[in-house]
Amino acid sequence: MSDIEVPVLLDYVPTPELHPGAMAGLKPFKASPEHQAALGFPGTLVDDWQEVAIRRLGELVEGSRALRVYLDSCVKCGACTDKCHYFLGTGDPRNMPVARQDLLRKVYRRYYTWAGRLFPWLVGATDLTKEVLDDWYSYYHQCSQCRRCSVFCPFGIDTAEVSMAAREILDSVGEGQKYCNEILGKVHKVGNNLGLPEPALRNTLEGLEEDVKDATGVDVRFPVDVAGAEVLLITPSADFFAEPHIDGLIGYAKVFHQAGISWTLSSQASEAANFAMFIGNREQMQKVAMRIREAAIALKVKRIVVGECGHAWRVAYAFWSTLIGPFDFLDPRYPRPQHICEVTEGLIARGALKLDMSANDDKVVTFHDSCNVARATRMGDRPGGQFTVPRSVIRSVCAHYVDMDPSTIGDRTFCCGGGGGLLTDDLIELRVKGALPRMQALNAVVQEKKVTHMAAICAICKSQFTKVLPYYGLPREMVVSVHQLVGDAIVLGAKE
Amino acid sequence: MSAWTLVYAVLLYVAFVVLVGGVVYRVAIYAMTPAPLRIPTMPAPRTRTGVAMRMGREVALFASLFRGDKWAWIWSYLFHASLLLVLLQHLRYVFVPVPAWVVFESPFGSYAAFVLLISLVGLLGRRLMIARVRFVSAPSDYLMLGLLLLIAVTGAWMRFVGRVDIVGFKAFIEGVMALKLKPLPASPVIMVHVGSVVALMLIFPFSKLLHAPGVFFSPTRNQVDASRLEAQAEGAPQAADAERGPRTPAPAMREGVR
Numbered sequence: 001m002s003d004i005e006v007p008v009l010l011d012y013v014p015t016p017e018l019h020p021g022a023m024a025g026l027k028p029f030k031a032s033p034e035h036q037a038a039l040g041f042p043g044t045l046v047d048d049w050q051e052v053a054i055r056r057l058g059e060l061v062e063g064s065r066a067l068r069v070y071l072d073s074c075v076k077c078g079a080c081t082d083k084c085h086y087f088l089g090t091g092d093p094r095n096m097p098v099a100r101q102d103l104l105r106k107v108y109r110r111y112y113t114w115a116g117r118l119f120p121w122l123v124g125a126t127d128l129t130k131e132v133l134d135d136w137y138s139y140y141h142q143c144s145q146c147r148r149c150s151v152f153c154p155f156g157i158d159t160a161e162v163s164m165a166a167r168e169i170l171d172s173v174g175e176g177q178k179y180c181n182e183i184l185g186k187v188h189k190v191g192n193n194l195g196l197p198e199p200a201l202r203n204t205l206e207g208l209e210e211d212v213k214d215a216t217g218v219d220v221r222f223p224v225d226v227a228g229a230e231v232l233l234i235t236p237s238a239d240f241f242a243e244p245h246i247d248g249l250i251g252y253a254k255v256f257h258q259a260g261i262s263w264t265l266s267s268q269a270s271e272a273a274n275f276a277m278f279i280g281n282r283e284q285m286q287k288v289a290m291r292i293r294e295a296a297i298a299l300k301v302k303r304i305v306v307g308e309c310g311h312a313w314r315v316a317y318a319f320w321s322t323l324i325g326p327f328d329f330l331d332p333r334y335p336r337p338q339h340i341c342e343v344t345e346g347l348i349a350r351g352a353l354k355l356d357m358s359a360n361d362d363k364v365v366t367f368h369d370s371c372n373v374a375r376a377t378r379m380g381d382r383p384g385g386q387f388t389v390p391r392s393v394i395r396s397v398c399a400h401y402v403d404m405d406p407s408t409i410g411d412r413t414f415c416c417g418g419g420g421g422l423l424t425d426d427l428i429e430l431r432v433k434g435a436l437p438r439m440q441a442l443n444a445v446v447q448e449k450k451v452t453h454m455a456a457i458c459a460i461c462k463s464q465f466t467k468v469l470p471y472y473g474l475p476r477e478m479v480v481s482v483h484q485l486v487g488d489a490i491v492l493g494a495k496e
Numbered sequence: 497m498s499a500w501t502l503v504y505a506v507l508l509y510v511a512f513v514v515l516v517g518g519v520v521y522r523v524a525i526y527a528m529t530p531a532p533l534r535i536p537t538m539p540a541p542r543t544r545t546g547v548a549m550r551m552g553r554e555v556a557l558f559a560s561l562f563r564g565d566k567w568a569w570i571w572s573y574l575f576h577a578s579l580l581l582v583l584l585q586h587l588r589y590v591f592v593p594v595p596a597w598v599v600f601e602s603p604f605g606s607y608a609a610f611v612l613l614i615s616l617v618g619l620l621g622r623r624l625m626i627a628r629v630r631f632v633s634a635p636s637d638y639l640m641l642g643l644l645l646l647i648a649v650t651g652a653w654m655r656f657v658g659r660v661d662i663v664g665f666k667a668f669i670e671g672v673m674a675l676k677l678k679p680l681p682a683s684p685v686i687m688v689h690v691g692s693v694v695a696l697m698l699i700f701p702f703s704k705l706l707h708a709p710g711v712f713f714s715p716t717r718n719q720v721d722a723s724r725l726e727a728q729a730e731g732a733p734q735a736a737d738a739e740r741g742p743r744t745p746a747p748a749m750r751e752g753v754r
Contacts, residue, residue, distance in 0.1 A: 015628075017627075018627050018628065018631060020631075061529075062529065063529070063530060063532075064529065064530070064531070065526060065529040065530065065531035065713060065715060066531060066535060066714075066715045066716070068525070068526065068529050069526055069710045069713045069714055069715075070714075072522075072704070072706045072707075072710055073704065073706055073707040073710035073711065073714070074704060074707070075637075075704045075707050076623075076629065076632045076633055076634075076637050076704070077561065077565070077568050077572065077629075078565065078568060078622070078623075078626060078628055078629035078632065079560075079561050079564035079565040079568050080564065081628040081629065081632070082628065083564065093628065093631045093632075096628060096631070096632065098632045099631065099632050102632060113702065114702050115636075115702045115703060119636075121635070122634070122635050122636050122639070123634055123635075123636045123703070124634030124635075124636070147537060147716075150537050150716050151537055151560065151563070151564075152560055152561070152563055152564025152565070153560060153561075153564070154554065154558050154560050154561035154564075154572075154707075154711070155554075155707055155710060155711045155714050155717070156537055156554075156560065156711075156714040156715075156716035156717040157714070157716075158535060158537070158715075158716050161535065282532075282533075317723055317724065318533070318534045318535065318723045319533050319534065319723075320723075321534075321723050321724070322532055322533055322534065335724050336724060337724075374538070375537055375538050376535070376537075376538055377538060378538060378539065378721055383538070383539035383540065383541065383542060383721065384539045386538065386539070411537070411538065411539065
């Protein structure tokens with residue numbers, strides 16, 4: 001913890017001086033040949049990597065209007081340059097969104113545009129050298145694909161699309177990232193990111209049933225593979241054992257229990273997360289998503305509900321229809337798919353849950369908008385529901401709620417610093433520094449509004465904050481699941 | 497008839513073909529490239545009409561840039577608005593006779609030249625003085641600003657300072673358009689002005705100037721937020737939120753179906 005220079009929290013986040021190369025040496029561990037092989041990628045850097053990479057780049061551009069338009073359209077206006085949390089935290093100019101895009105754009109221009117072929121020096125086009133490839137590996141693993149830059153771009157250029165494409169190219173030449181690719185292997189082999197096998201999962205859930213029984217005296221079930229249940233719950237596997245995630249899972253179970261909704265988890269699809277999005281590989285993304293469709297059909301459920309996980313909700317909300325739709329086999333009276341916060345908010349609005357807000361009277365709560373939920377999805381039926389629905393849930397169960405600085409929430413929210421496949425210890429320096437803008441805004445409400453807890457609806461956010469809060473002198477226990485607050489406030493057995 | 501007349505006439509024909517052909521080709525490629533995944537930057541409109549309004553705000557007001565960087569917005573908005581006025585003023589060289597609205601617009605278009613000059617200096621100043629912007633600037637970024645400055649300076653000089661044979665120049669342009677060449681007035685300023693415009697036209701389809709057609713094809717801005725509606729078969733009942741109890745779906749949701 002001592003060898004990282006932790007930024008000092010001020011009243012605001014200053015736009016840093018440029019420190020070229022400050023983070024150039026930072027590279028996450030590379031995937032082993034076995035991790036690579038499991039996903040169908042070459043085990044190590046292939047001999048003709050330059051050729052393969054350039055060809056793959058061309059294929060990706062041909063298959064993605066976003067990538068093609070974004071590589072052509074940037075005018076270098078600079079509006080994005082001070083918007084990335086990793087730039088604000090590190091000062092490395094290659095972490096400015098436009099500069100990050102340019103690492104790929106300069107190669108695209110060199111091989112796929114007239115200007116770059118004829119006048120490379122004029123338009124900043126360069127050959128794909130090993131040095132450039134190394135820069136890709138380094139800097140495309142310093143992007144959490146949070147899309148904050150795209151909000152401010154006059155053309156909506158989305159750096160996430162560029163960084164996903166770059167990672168796909170790196171995978172295709174054998175330079176995969178260990179964290180993401182190892183996890184994807186576990187999903188295929190065991191069913192979830194954490195590699196928690198079915199017996200261990202059942203054991204954990206039985207333990208939770210006992211815990212809740214001990215605490216409340218009520219038999220709240222945590223069912224697995226119950227065919228014919230109404231709801232299939234898809235949730236990040238961190239919810240099965242990590243703090244504070246597990247209290248969120250208890251919250252979901254209490255909501256279903258109290259509303260009388262039969263539900264089940266699936267041992268085959270015991271994971272909501274889809275890390276294939278992070279590595280930009282569409283086949284993998286479809287394969288990972290397909291487990292969930294298959295599980296839903298096998299279990300004959302009528303609804304799919306997604307638990308508190310940011311990028312999982314993005315994949316479910318925005319991509320499932322393309323990847324694994326249509327969802328004709330699900331009950332059309334409900335959104336397909338539905339977020340757990342939508343379920344809870346609807347039940348509260350209908351008066352189906354008896355809540356005792358005093359259970360959370362010891363807390364002053366704020367809410368961290370997770371980047372993928374905020375900028376890539378919706379909840380409810382109005383634009384911006386992804387901001388109002390979780391807040392409405394929190395306000396229903398907490399008397400004391402305050403928002404952080406408006407420029408750090410809503411669609412301008414800052415990434416926690418660990419998203420996009422960067423939640424790994426080999427990137428801890430980046431994670432600490434990238435958390436700076438969120439830590440600053442949180443610290444401000446802690447100092448001024450006496451905030452004691454920050455609620456989140458994303459497993460990555462929760463894990464990341466739990467890890468980095470102490471670096472900034474804030475207690476790790478202040479991170480809570482939204483459904484922990486709900487679970488604590490539900491009066492079980494009050495309504496039959 | 498001088499050789500210059502022939503050279504400039506040919507340059508104009510080539511530039512026109514390259515500009516129009518190049519942009520049409522590029523736009524066709526954008527249109528034909530698939531965009532399978534839904535990636536609108538949220539919150540996004542739920543209807544086609546809403547998307548048209550969002551795009552209108554981007555194109556007419558530079559709404560996202562306004563949120564992102566106020567100084568960049570001021571300079572670029574002044575630049576694009578004054579460039580538009582100046583271009584409209586130039587329609588007097590294209591239409592015979594000159595339409596009344598072009599005559600009316602003419603003084604605005606003329607004085608907009610000063611705004612154009614100031615905004616270009618502002619854009620160049622930003623690029624040079626802000627270290628973050630300087631870091632991401634290539635020689636071509638400066639050259640395009642330089643070219644635009646050259647066009648604006650020579651244009652303003654002809655309009656407000658020096659005297660050139662503008663009647664003769666109009667006759668030349670009419671000749672070019674009618675494919676019956678008439679002499680280009682032997683004025684170095686006209687030649688520099690027209691020459692740099694030709695250069696800009698030639699650069700357009702091969703450079704970042706493609707941002708003009710590109711913005712309309714940006715999936716983060718032009719997609720409807722309708723993923724959950726696409727998740728069901730055509731004609732299926734709309735997704736209400738039955739958790740809240742029965743109710744009729746909002747009309748807006750129906751429009752949202754592509």
